[in-house]
Amino acid sequence: MRAHGGTLVKLPRVVVAGTRSGVGKTSVAVGLMAALAARGLRVSGHKVGPDFIDPSYHALATGRPPRNLDAFLSGADLIPRLLSHGAAGADLAVIEGVMGLFDGRGSGDEASTAHVARLTATPVVLVVDASAASRSVAAEVHGFATFDSEIDLAGVILNRVGSQSHEQLLREALQPLGVPVLGVLRRDDRLVTPARHLGLIPARERGQAAAATVAALGAAVTEGVDLDAVVRTARTARALRKRAWSADAAVAGRTVRGRPVVAVADGPAFTFVYEEHRELLRAAGGDVATFDPTHDESLPDGTAALYLGGGFPEEHVEELAGNGRLRASVAGLAVSRRPIVAECGGLLYLCGRLEGRVMCGVVDADASWGERLTLGYHEATTGSDSPLGPAGTPVRAHAFHRTVVTPRAGGSPAWRLGDGDSEGFAGPTLHASYLHPHWTANPELPTALVAAAGAVSRRKVAT
Known part of the structure; x- marks a missing residue:
């Protein structure tokens, strides 16, 4: 990450968003962080919203302190500055979203993943649960791609795909949309992270089991996702124009x-x-x-x-x-x-x-x-x-x-x-x-x- 003229910060970055909660957004984001870090990149992990639990897995995957980007708690003006601060010294930032891409406070999208993506001018990679659909996935992606013209929907990752033939159906359905398929992850119960009443069990409580989960997610993403394409997408992000928070x-x-x-x-x-x-x-x-x-x-x-x-x-x-x-x-x-x-x-x-x-x-x-x-x-x-x-x-x-x-x-x-x-x-x-x-x-x-x-x-x- 480089600063020019005191306030211009070039930081490759992507937002990993979901169509809704429960589609595997955290698994994909953590796996992506781990896979990119295994390539030798210095990766910074960030979480949209106030959640403390998912970021505990970010820290394991990246070896860096976890960071949150909450436009309600911190205020919208601070979000780009907090991103620059948290990603200082990193080669690339992965921002995990919260709930569905457009779900925010109340009936609007304040503090939503989309809000943070707009505030930080960050391209979005959408995670789609394809486990019980084929062509309908194209309709879903089309809706997300056209709902807000200010969102740069740069690609999708198809999660919980059942078979090679299922994958082929999905790719054929999505091809006319022009939204790149950046990865396909198969159904794998071994990649399920234990949860309880407030979500996932924090990584600090799971010890070596959490580290094993992160390693498995990294391996799955390395196998199923085009990491070079993700990095190219991250590098399309415009420079951040606000001085880093201090x-x-x-x-x-x-x-x-x-x-x-x-x-x-x-x-x-x-x-x-x-x-x-x-x-x-x-x-x-x-x-x-x-x-x-x-x-x-x-x-x-x-x-x-x-x-x-x-x-x-x-x-x-x-x-x-x-x-x-x-x-x-x-x-x-x-x-x-x-x-x-x-x-x-x-x-x-x-x-x-x-x-x-x-x-x-x-x-x-x-x-x-x-x-x-x-x-x-x-x-x-x-x-x-x-x-x-x-x-x-x-x-x-x-x-x-x-x-x-x-x-x-x-x-x-x-x-x-x-x-x-x-x-x-x-x-x-x-x-x-x-x-x-x-x-x-x-x-x-x-x-x-x-x-x-x-x-x-x-x-x-x-x-």
């Missing part, structure tokens, strides 16, 4: 001195943290130190603030409950009035109990499995003064969980939602809720957290 620039003038330690939960139970959040904490002056609540018995030395991201603590409740020393350390951190910020899974860990098992007891609430999935975007404002700054700060966020916390909110809520409801728990040293904002849109949030950590460090020095 954490240092985002927090310019608000850096805290002294490098206070901000402990960030990691490990298999807490995998839901955007990479830009760590970058912003560092740029704001924080010394980011990770720890694993499932087995580390103490917080990092000198911890001045705690950031508990999301994940699946409910799937690791026995390990978390059994690590009493760390739970006591977290509770002690709260008693000593050091700042704590928690999102979703982090909130569950701070509760008194999770599925009947003892947790940290920082929040006066209990958590348990719910009857239905809760997901969606929210517009909210901070409900109380907290380590994320003063009350009234507007943010955009998303929720993604199948647990419930009782009560839902404290007397000083973390957020006030657009529908008038309250969400989460907050106070001068606590901000805990189900919502995930993307701090690139609100860099004042991490700078406030690091500033609060810096105040703790100065207080310790003074005493």
Whole structure:
């Protein structure tokens, strides 16, 4: 990737989109990343939307941090800049879409795959599930190719094709459209990735099994997809004309001195943290130190603030409950009035109990499995003064969980939602809720957290 004149960035790239959810879009995108990386290319993986799980497989395939491109959470103007930032040093970027190509927020296509493709001027490769159709696939592709004239539908990959004769029927049906068939993948149950209530099981939880899945997907794509044609397609993408996003620039003038330690939960139970959040904490002056609540018995030395991201603590409740020393350390951190910020899974860990098992007891609430999935975007404002700054700060966020916390909110809520409801728990040293904002849109949030950590460090020095 090269920059010209300070703001012109040449980055070969493709969007891997689907006609709908469930067509094998993630398998194709991850396989494509792995196959191109195996050729010696430096590949950058990106995910449209807020999802944390699919990007965990991107990281395995590329060896680079996963990145998200969410036009609702970060704002449309930041999307090309975040793409340039996340793909810095890469030879090619693969952007995995979300749901169907044109499915966005509400009845429009805000934050959809098509929206991101337009914002980044990226050619689209459409994944089609051909398992139960032949000529009808041509009608489907024709519709996608003509629905939005601003979308460059550069080719299709036919997935779950049954046989050589089935493939021939599909190719003959598609030939009059002039949309290239870039690949054909056969039905193969060995390539199915295990899933549960919120989608795929995160790669970090599967260990070597996840690595084997990525390798198998890469091999399948290498065999069935014309990789040279994909690279040629990627190279047709126009130069990006906006300067890459920078954490240092985002927090310019608000850096805290002294490098206070901000402990960030990691490990298999807490995998839901955007990479830009760590970058912003560092740029704001924080010394980011990770720890694993499932087995580390103490917080990092000198911890001045705690950031508990999301994940699946409910799937690791026995390990978390059994690590009493760390739970006591977290509770002690709260008693000593050091700042704590928690999102979703982090909130569950701070509760008194999770599925009947003892947790940290920082929040006066209990958590348990719910009857239905809760997901969606929210517009909210901070409900109380907290380590994320003063009350009234507007943010955009998303929720993604199948647990419930009782009560839902404290007397000083973390957020006030657009529908008038309250969400989460907050106070001068606590901000805990189900919502995930993307701090690139609100860099004042991490700078406030690091500033609060810096105040703790100065207080310790003074005493």
